[in-house]
Amino acid sequence: MxxxxxxxxxxxxxxxxxxxxxxxxxxxxxxxxxxxxxxxxxxxxxxxxxxxxxxxxLRLCSACCDLTAQELCSICLDPRRDPQLICVVAQPQDRMALERASVFAGRYHILHGVLDPLGGIGPSELKVAELLARLEGMSSLPDNQRIREVIVATSPNVEGDATALYISKLLHPLGINVSRIASGVAVGGELEYADMTTLHRALEDRRVI
Structure with a gap:
């Protein structure tokens, strides 16, 4: 060689x-x-x-920021997905975990990280601005296509909780319901390693934030 x-x-x-x-x-x-x-x-x-x-x-999907070889990923192009539900996750592997468990039928937004001030990761390092632009751009759509709920599915640890709270504060002025996955996922655990039953319970028992 x-x-x-x-x-x-x-x-x-x-x-x-x-x-x-x-x-x-x-x-x-x-x-x-x-x-x-x-x-x-x-x-x-x-x-x-x-x-x-x-x-x-590979590039980032122009809508949800997931990894894709096309302008839009297959989930954003799928007409069977509920366009009024968006699940915000930290990384592509978290989206993959939810898809494997078949517990969510809406669309996603990938942040590519979570807030971590000690690690030098602030809002500008995440795809938060893209999420806001995406939601604000839907205000002109018909009622049946507007987002009715954003589910923040970051891992239940300090960084994930801080990220969820930050997103909630940003989205409330837009009049969008924001919820957080329940504690079915162990505190301090990572979403991508949760089993199917746990992920299903975490989404079903989500709470408003």
Whole structure:
């Protein structure tokens, strides 16, 4: 195998790059790197192309800010989704968790993070302005297409709660009902790891904020 630009041991370089991924430690990174080394050429090429395609083709949906290869994602284009319900989540993986559980039939808005002042993440680092622009742009639509409720489904921890409260304060002047998922999701837990029953209960028992 030929090394890429930068020189050095290609296995060590690949291991270091893999170890930078969330949840991947040095030992796991080494196992993954060795698995790639031992794979056939076809798999290695396909993996390399898939990584390149993610960077070249994925963009943010112009409506909900989810990741998509098109101008609008498949959920925003789906006429079967309830256009009057928007579920606000922190990350794309949270939306994926809700979709796997089949507990929500409306549309989404992805913030790409939560408020974390200590970590240097404020409102300008999130897709909050895009949410406001989206909701304000619906004021001219017929009543049956206007948003009747925004459900804030950020994880039930300090950052998630602060984000939910901030969004609630922004949206109340627009006359939109804002609710928060119930504590079916364990306090301090992450939404993406919740099971289907818990997610269903959290949405069904949501409360106004």
């Amino acid at each position: 030929s090394g890429s630009s930068g020189g050095g041991d290609p296995l060590r370089r690949l291991t270091k790059l893999l170890a930078r991924l969330p949840g991947i430690g040095e030992k796991s990174a080494l196992r993954l790197a060795l698995a790639i080394v031992r794979s056939d050429d076809e798999y290695s090429r396909a993996l390399s192309e898939a990584i390149a395609d993610v960077h070249e083709q």
